[in-house]
Amino acid sequence: MTQRTSPGKLRRPIWRGWIHLIWFLLSLPAGGLLIAGARGEGAVVAAAVYAGTVSAMFGTSALYHRVSRPPALRRLLQRLDHLMIFVLIAGSATPPYQLAVPARYHGICLVVMWALAAVTATLHVARMQAPERAVGGTYIGLAAVAGLALPLIWIHAGPAAGALAVAGGLLYVAGALAYHYRRPDPAPSVFGYHEVFHALVSAGATCHYAAVFMLVT
Structure with missing residues (x-):
């Protein structure tokens, strides 16, 4: 894709x-x-949900950042790009909540996780111009709920899986x-802070995929 720039x-x-x-x-x-x-x-369903959310997040991000589009479509893709973060967080928590929680509780855990994702995503879309700290707070809050599942991976899949998670x-x-502070910004015209952000997210997703x-299995 050729980038067009105005003077300055x-x-x-x-x-x-x-x-x-x-x-x-x-x-x-x-x-x-x-x-x-x-x-x-149950494992097949959990794997499909997780794999689907990862592919959806990366695919939407790639589409938003790489494809030329008119302003209206750009705004739509921006919203979808942001929404996919909530989807990925809930999707990442689905396998441990589905497979490592006692059967009587895993349904409740999944409903709560996905309901919170839906609510926070809706609030975010309704206030796309909200301060960055407020937006970041919604991500952190949802991620904290998903993070409660990390010990379950360690217990049920072993220390290697837990360490990867x-x-x-x-x-x-x-x-x-890196995204919030715009640092490090090694080569702004080639590989800037946003690329550092994307690289770290990709590395994180790779670790979680292995976990x-x-x-x-």
Whole structure:
């Protein structure tokens, strides 16, 4: 995609959107392997939900950041790009809540998780111009609820899976901080702070993919 710039306006970094496009393409066969390797009906459903949310997040981000579009479509894609973060958080919590919580409780946990995701996403769309700290607070709040599932992965899939789940969470946090503070910004015209954010999110998703694979297989 050729970037058009007006005099005095900085070009977007060359790598803008490419990382998430690559990870979207990788997520498709990875999702198939995850679902194929899942053992049991519940594990298959959990794997499909997780794989679907990861692919949806990366695909929407790639579409928003890489494809030229008119202003109205750009605004729509921006909303979808932001919404996919809520979807990914809920999707990431689905496998442990589905498979590692006692049967009598996992339905409640899943309903609460996805209901919170729907509510926070709706509030975000209703206030797209809200202060960044308020928006970040909704992400952090939902992620905190999802984070309650991390010990379950450790207990039910072993320390390696648990360590990967924790590492993925820390990488997501590091990415959020890089985005919020616009640092580090190594090469603004090629690979800026936004690309650092995307790289950390991709690394976090990779860790979680491995952890979920250990949980469902």
